[in-house]
Amino acid sequence: MGTARGTLGLLGWLVLSLAAGWVGSRFAPGAWYESLAKPAWNPPAAVFAPVWTVLYVLMGVGAWLVWRRAGFSGASPALVLFLAQLGLNALWSFLFFGLHRPDLAFLDIVALWIAILIVAVLFWREDWRAGAVMLPYLAWVGFASCLNFALWRLNPGPAV
Amino acid sequence: MGTARGTLGLLGWLVLSLAAGWVGSRFAPGAWYESLAKPAWNPPAAVFAPVWTVLYVLMGVGAWLVWRRAGFSGASPALVLFLAQLGLNALWSFLFFGLHRPDLAFLDIVALWIAILIVAVLFWREDWRAGAVMLPYLAWVGFASCLNFALWRLNPGPAV
Numbered sequence: 001m002g003t004a005r006g007t008l009g010l011l012g013w014l015v016l017s018l019a020a021g022w023v024g025s026r027f028a029p030g031a032w033y034e035s036l037a038k039p040a041w042n043p044p045a046a047v048f049a050p051v052w053t054v055l056y057v058l059m060g061v062g063a064w065l066v067w068r069r070a071g072f073s074g075a076s077p078a079l080v081l082f083l084a085q086l087g088l089n090a091l092w093s094f095l096f097f098g099l100h101r102p103d104l105a106f107l108d109i110v111a112l113w114i115a116i117l118i119v120a121v122l123f124w125r126e127d128w129r130a131g132a133v134m135l136p137y138l139a140w141v142g143f144a145s146c147l148n149f150a151l152w153r154l155n156p157g158p159a160v
Numbered sequence: 161m162g163t164a165r166g167t168l169g170l171l172g173w174l175v176l177s178l179a180a181g182w183v184g185s186r187f188a189p190g191a192w193y194e195s196l197a198k199p200a201w202n203p204p205a206a207v208f209a210p211v212w213t214v215l216y217v218l219m220g221v222g223a224w225l226v227w228r229r230a231g232f233s234g235a236s237p238a239l240v241l242f243l244a245q246l247g248l249n250a251l252w253s254f255l256f257f258g259l260h261r262p263d264l265a266f267l268d269i270v271a272l273w274i275a276i277l278i279v280a281v282l283f284w285r286e287d288w289r290a291g292a293v294m295l296p297y298l299a300w301v302g303f304a305s306c307l308n309f310a311l312w313r314l315n316p317g318p319a320v
Contacts, residue, residue: 037200039199039310039313039314040197040313040314041309041310041313110302142270145306146305146306146309146310149201149303149306150199150306150310153200153201154200154201
């Protein structure tokens with residue numbers, strides 16, 4: 001693979017990953033989120049944007065490493081599941097911040113966590129570095145799942 | 161396989177699973193646990209023993225179904241990992257209630273959850289019913305992981 005195509009590919013995977021983040025960010029926290037009872041271990045709001053930016057860049061690099069080594073057809077289960085987890089990732093923001101449904105968002109984030117785990121294993125088989133860059137993402141979504149669960153249980157009642 | 165040997169096998173797997181629970185129960189909640197700050201969604205203490213008893217029975221049935229169909233040598237990765245998750249399960253009680261280390265217990269329970277997920281997949285391949293009976297266990301340990309995390313974060317400071 002030529003260097004130019006490799007570099008273009010990196011840009012493409014980064015843009016794709018960051019685009020999922022951008023779609024999710026269209027459903028921003030607002031008055032509803034402010035009104036929720038939070039667990040004591042809820043991180044400060046300012047933490048989320050920089051953490052997510054780093055994670056989208058890392059996952060884009062991971063997908064690029066796999067694509068560069070095996071091509072889309074050579075690693076299609078891994079890369080298709082990678083695209084699916086991007087969809088689950090953006091869907092979470094819609095369910096939680098858009099629909100105000102922490103219950104549905106929790107189901108989504110559990111499916112997302114399992115998808116990331118499988119993607120990390122499949123990426124690792126192609127290139128251990130591609131698997132390794134998925135691990136901070138896996139850890140963060142695990143934490144976010146617990147946070148989502150706590151927010152759901154601390155705020156019972158109908159969606160508003 | 162004769163009926164007698166099949167029935168003995170069921171008893172064996174049930175005893176093994178319940179034994180892991182019994183070992184764990186040697187490290188019972190006491191004054192230290194009572195003193196912990198709890199999240200609002202902490203279940204009543206009376207819930208845990210009946211839930212765990214049902215889960216140990218279900219997992220014993222699952223392992224028995226796989227063992228009956230494939231034998232130990234025919235499903236050794238699944239059954240070895242099943243034994244390993246029993247160890248991680250008992251270890252959790254020791255780390256949490258014995259050592260008063262919610263931090264180490266959290267690492268253990270995350271590993272336990274991943275092990276149960278893999279066991280459920282491997283069991284499902286042998287017999288879908290064996291995979292299905294692992295799902296309540298998977299869900300409960302997922303919930304317990306979040307609870308462990310919340311108890312860790314709500315109670316910072318050195319182990320006592």
